[in-house]
Amino acid sequence: xxxxxxxxxxxxxxxxxxxxxxxxxxxxxxxxxxxxxxxxxxxxxxxxxxxxxxxxxxxxxxxxxxxxxxxxxxxxxxxxxxxxxxxxxxxxxxxxxxxxxxxxxxxx
Numbered sequence: 001x002x003x004x005x006x007x008x009x010x011x012x013x014x015x016x017x018x019x020x021x022x023x024x025x026x027x028x029x030x031x032x033x034x035x036x037x038x039x040x041x042x043x044x045x046x047x048x049x050x051x052x053x054x055x056x057x058x059x060x061x062x063x064x065x066x067x068x069x070x071x072x073x074x075x076x077x078x079x080x081x082x083x084x085x086x087x088x089x090x091x092x093x094x095x096x097x098x099x100x101x102x103x104x105x106x107x108x
Contacts, residue, residue, distance in 0.1 A: 017048035
C-alpha cells in the first residue's frame with residue numbers, strides 16, 4: 001500500500017489531503033478560531049483522506065486489470081505470429097509441390 005502512496009498520479013490528492021490536515025492543525029493551534037470551523041476542517045481532512053484512499057485503491061485495481069489485459073494481448077499476438085508462420089510454411093510447401101507438378105507436365 002505504501003508504494004502506491006507516492007505514485008506520481010496520486011501526488012495531487014496527497015498534497016490536498018496534507019494541506020487539509022495542516023489547516024486543521026493550524027486552526028487547533030489558534031485559540032480564537034470558532035469550534036464550528038475546527039469541526040468543519042476536521043471533517044474536510046477526514047474526507048480528503050478517504051477520497052485519497054479510494055483513488056489509490058481504484059488506481060491499483062485499474063493497473064492490475066491493465067497489466068492482465070496487456071499479458072492477454074501479448075499472448076494473442078504471439079499466437080497470431082505462430083499461426084502466420086505455420087500458414088507461411090504451408091503455402092511454401094504447396095508452392096513447391098505445384099512447381100514440381102508443373103515441371104513434370106513440361107517434361108511430358
